Structure formats: C-alpha cells, structure tokens
Amino acid sequence: MEAVSWPAASCSVPLVSSGSGLKQTSLQSTFKSSSRVWLPRQGGLSMRAYCAVASAEVAAEPEQVPLKPILTPAQQALQPAKPPPAQSGEIELDPEKLAEEMNTCSPLEIMDRALGMYGNDIAIAFGGAEDVALIEIAHQSARPYRVFTLDTGRMNPETYRFFTEVERHYNIQIEYVFPDAGEVEKLTKDKGMFSFYQDGHEECCNIRRIRPLSKKLQGLRSWITGQRRDQLPVSRGKLPVVQIDPSFDGRDGPETLLKWNPLASMSHNEIWRFLTNMNVPINELHTKGFASVGCEPCTRSILPWQHEREGRWWWEETNSKELGINKGNMNNVRPYRRQQEFGGDLYNNPSIIKFSREEMRALGKTTSREKSGVVCLYAPWCPHCQAMDAAYKELATRLEGTPVYIAKFRADGVNKMMCQQELMMTTFPTILFFPKNSTKFIKYPSERRDINSLHSFVMSFM
Numbered sequence: 001m002e003a004v005s006w007p008a009a010s011c012s013v014p015l016v017s018s019g020s021g022l023k024q025t026s027l028q029s030t031f032k033s034s035s036r037v038w039l040p041r042q043g044g045l046s047m048r049a050y051c052a053v054a055s056a057e058v059a060a061e062p063e064q065v066p067l068k069p070i071l072t073p074a075q076q077a078l079q080p081a082k083p084p085p086a087q088s089g090e091i092e093l094d095p096e097k098l099a100e101e102m103n104t105c106s107p108l109e110i111m112d113r114a115l116g117m118y119g120n121d122i123a124i125a126f127g128g129a130e131d132v133a134l135i136e137i138a139h140q141s142a143r144p145y146r147v148f149t150l151d152t153g154r155m156n157p158e159t160y161r162f163f164t165e166v167e168r169h170y171n172i173q174i175e176y177v178f179p180d181a182g183e184v185e186k187l188t189k190d191k192g193m194f195s196f197y198q199d200g201h202e203e204c205c206n207i208r209r210i211r212p213l214s215k216k217l218q219g220l221r222s223w224i225t226g227q228r229r230d231q232l233p234v235s236r237g238k239l240p241v242v243q244i245d246p247s248f249d250g251r252d253g254p255e256t257l258l259k260w261n262p263l264a265s266m267s268h269n270e271i272w273r274f275l276t277n278m279n280v281p282i283n284e285l286h287t288k289g290f291a292s293v294g295c296e297p298c299t300r301s302i303l304p305w306q307h308e309r310e311g312r313w314w315w316e317e318t319n320s321k322e323l324g325i326n327k328g329n330m331n332n333v334r335p336y337r338r339q340q341e342f343g344g345d346l347y348n349n350p351s352i353i354k355f356s357r358e359e360m361r362a363l364g365k366t367t368s369r370e371k372s373g374v375v376c377l378y379a380p381w382c383p384h385c386q387a388m389d390a391a392y393k394e395l396a397t398r399l400e401g402t403p404v405y406i407a408k409f410r411a412d413g414v415n416k417m418m419c420q421q422e423l424m425m426t427t428f429p430t431i432l433f434f435p436k437n438s439t440k441f442i443k444y445p446s447e448r449r450d451i452n453s454l455h456s457f458v459m460s461f462m
C-alpha cells in the first residue's frame with residue numbers, strides 16, 4: 001500500500017464509518033496525528049471517491065464487537081421494549097434548508113444522512129445501470145439499506161443477470177416491483193407489444209413503470225434515486241440533492257415523500273471512475289455501447305459523441321423523455337422565463353434573419369436554393385428554446401462571413417400546424433439545415449444544443 005498525501009484543508013468532512021453509520025469524526029483530525037493517511041493509490045479518483053475509499057479503509061479495520069447473550073424466550077419477554085420507530089410527524093423537516101446544507105456534501109454523506117434519518121422507511125431505486133453506485137455507497141455507509149427495482153417485463157437479459165450479480169456481490173435481496181398483470185394484458189391485447197413506437201412511450205410506461213412505482217412509494221417515506229444533473233441538462237440541470245418529491249406521494253400523504261439524489265452533482269465520468277476504482281459489478285450492456293439502461297425495445301447503444309439520453313426513446317424528442325417518474329424535474333424549468341427577459345423574443349442578433357410565414361413556406365418547398373442556411377423553429381415561451389438562446393446567437397456570430405445564413409421562424413400559434421405538416425417539427429426547438437442547390441432539408445437530430453454541437457452540425461455540410 002502506498003501513502004497518499006491529502007491536503008488537510010480540502011476534506012473537512014466527517015467520513016469515518018462505524019457499524020452504525022458514519023461517525024461525525026473529521027478526516028482532518030485523522031490527519032492531525034500524522035500528516036498523511038494510508039490509502040491505496042487510486043489513479044484518477046475524484047475527491048468524493050477518495051473520501052469514499054478513505055471511509056471504506058477505516059471501516060475495514062476490525063472492531064471489537066461485544067458478544068450478545070443468548071436469551072431464552074422467557075428472558076426475552078422481560079427485556080425492555082425497543083423505542084418505537086420515528087413517526088412521520090417526529091421528523092421535522094425543512095427540505096430546502098436540508099438541500100442547501102447537503103448541497104456540497106459527498107454522496108456518501110448524503111446517503112448516510114438519508115439512511116440515518118429514515119431507516120426502514122427509505123429505499124434505493126435501482127435501475128440496473130450505473131446507479132449501482134448508490135448501492136456501493138450505501139454499502140460503504142455501513143447502515144442497513146433497502147433496494148428495489150421495477151421489473152417491467154421488457155428488460156434485457158443482461159440486466160436480469162446483473163440484478164442477480166448485484167444481489168450476490170452485496171449479499172442483499174432486491175425488492176422487485178411488477179406491473180399489474182391485468183393492465184399489461186389489456187394493453188397488449190388492444191395495441192400489441194410495440195404500441196409505443198406508434199403513439200409514444202407514455203401509455204406503456206405508465207402501466208409498466210409509473211403505476212407500480214407509485215404503489216411502491218406509497219409504502220415509503222423517502223426514496224433515493226441515481227439522477228444526475230448532467231443526464232438531461234434541460235430538465236435536471238437544477239436537480240437538488242434532496243427535495244420533496246414533486247411527482248409522487250409517500251406513506252404520509254401528498255407532499256411528504258422526501259427524494260434524495262446523492263449523485264446529483266456527479267458527472268458521467270466521475271461515476272465511471274468511481275465504479276471502476278471500486279471494482280463494482282457492471283451491467284454487461286455498458287460494454288456494448290449502452291450508456292443508459294432501460295427496457296429492451298426502448299433503449300439502444302449510442303455513438304461516442306451522442307448524449308446518453310439519446311439512447312432512450314430515440315423516435316421521440318427531449319421534451320417527452322422525462323418519464324412520469326421524473327416528470328417533476330420539468331418543474332425546474334418552470335415557470336417559463338418571461339419573454340420580456342429576452343426583449344419579447346429569442347435569438348435577437350443582427351446576423352439572424354427573421355423569416356415570415358410566406359418565406360418559411362417557400363423555403364420548405366423551393367426546388368433550388370442559392371444559399372445554404374440554418375433555421376430554428378421556436379416559440380419564445382418554450383424553456384428549451386430559451387435555454388438555447390445564447391448558443392444560437394453565438395452560432396450566428398461564428399458563421400458571420402461564411403456562405404451560410406442563420407435564421408429563425410416563430411413556429412407556435414397559427415404557424416404550428418404548418419411546421420408540423422411541412423417541416424418535420426414535433427417539438428420546440430426544431431433546427432433545420434437547408435443545403436444549397438437541393439430540394440431537401442435536414443433536421444438536426446441531436447439533443448445537444450450547446451454551441452460546439454450546433455457548430456459542428458453546420459460545418460459537417462460545408
């Protein structure tokens with residue numbers, strides 16, 4: 001084992017594990033006796049992962065556990081009764097204050113706090129993907145924990161095998177949650193096995209995922225998810241580490257279910273460094289190009305430059321990709337920013353041409369174009385269009401002096417139907433490239449709307 005110096009000022013967080021959870025003992029104080037701490041060298045580990053490793057190391061030290069006397073049933077009956085579990089009203093909670101307090105805490109601290117507060121009334125939602133990190137972190141906290149997963153009946157075989165591997169690795173029993181057999185039977189009888197390709201995933205997801213989850217959560221007071229802010233910046237960009245669940249009710253009724261997102265601030269790369277360094281079991285699908293894991297018919301592998309959410313429901317667009325499970329995330333982009341903030345309109349840049357309805361219609365139908373150009377079909381009130389405001393203006397600036405023009409067309413209200421029927425628009429914003437000397441146009445297929453992605457899309461046609 002090799003000594004790794006740890007800057008004392010950089011980790012003042014209590015992270016020493018004991019049999020009953022994390023002791024409130026500062027790592028700094030550990031360092032005081034010796035300015036170095038013995039950790040296995042973990043190349044590329046983040047600060048959070050180092051803290052986790054440190055706690056695992058300390059937890060691994062043998063403890064003197066006093067032997068419990070074996071009592072006869074009569075003696076057991078004379079033992080003082082255990083204190084009753086905390087009732088809902090006993091946990092006084094200010095979720096916003098708690099979120100603020102926990103915002104800079106490590107996933108391990110957040111997990112420890114959650115499990116410590118709720119005991120048997122909280123469970124980890126495990127999706128069979130890289131959110132196995134949650135189980136690893138719960139395991140490191142040394143507290144008892146529950147894990148449940150939704151078995152929709154449509155998962156990949158790799159995922160079912162992975163569940164079993166995780167159960168063995170952590171010596172736990174996952175609580176499997178199944179959809180109502182009658183509802184599934186009716187759906188498949190009425191619409192077949194793949195209706196979601198025709199009329200969207202919502203109906204099937206409601207039956208196989210949302211309703212079973214809702215039922216499960218009604219038996220809990222709190223739950224833990226693997227959601228991260230970088231998974232879907234539009235809707236999860238402001239995801240708090242802890243919040244009253246905006247979508248589901250818990251055992252104590254509406255607006256009482258506390259949802260923890262210990263991985264909220266971690267990036268995709270940080271999660272993977274953590275999983276690799278901690279030697280955590282991995283779903284085989286990840287080695288086959290799957291960044292996201294879900295039901296077999298609705299999940300696919302992605303290319304290196306694609307966003308992980310592009311592997312889910314690829315025939316639909318971003319706005320509809322937040323499942324009912326996480327629908328509350330969409331509240332993060334509401335209320336829609338007032339149009340006045342944008343001067344009443346979006347993409348206000350002198351280099352961006354504003355098309356009229358007639359011009360837009362003509363562009364879509366013309367048989368020969370003299371110039372190539374990009375047009376964004378948008379609605380000023382749409383949060384997704386608003387989120388792209390700076391990037392689209394920057395795109396216009398970058399393309400100044402090139403033979404490509406940048407334009408915008410307001411596609412809501414009376415223009416909406418025309419854009420849907422003639423310009424392949426399904427949601428706002430829709431970005432189209434009209435090549436020179438062509439009768440066709442190309443729809444931007446990605447959900448990445450940052451300046452570099454938009455720019456490389458345009459440059460690929462020049």
Ligand code: SF4
Binds near residue numbers: 209296
């Ligand atoms: S992900 Fe696809 S198969 Fe799974 S529940 Fe949703 S629509 Fe149905």
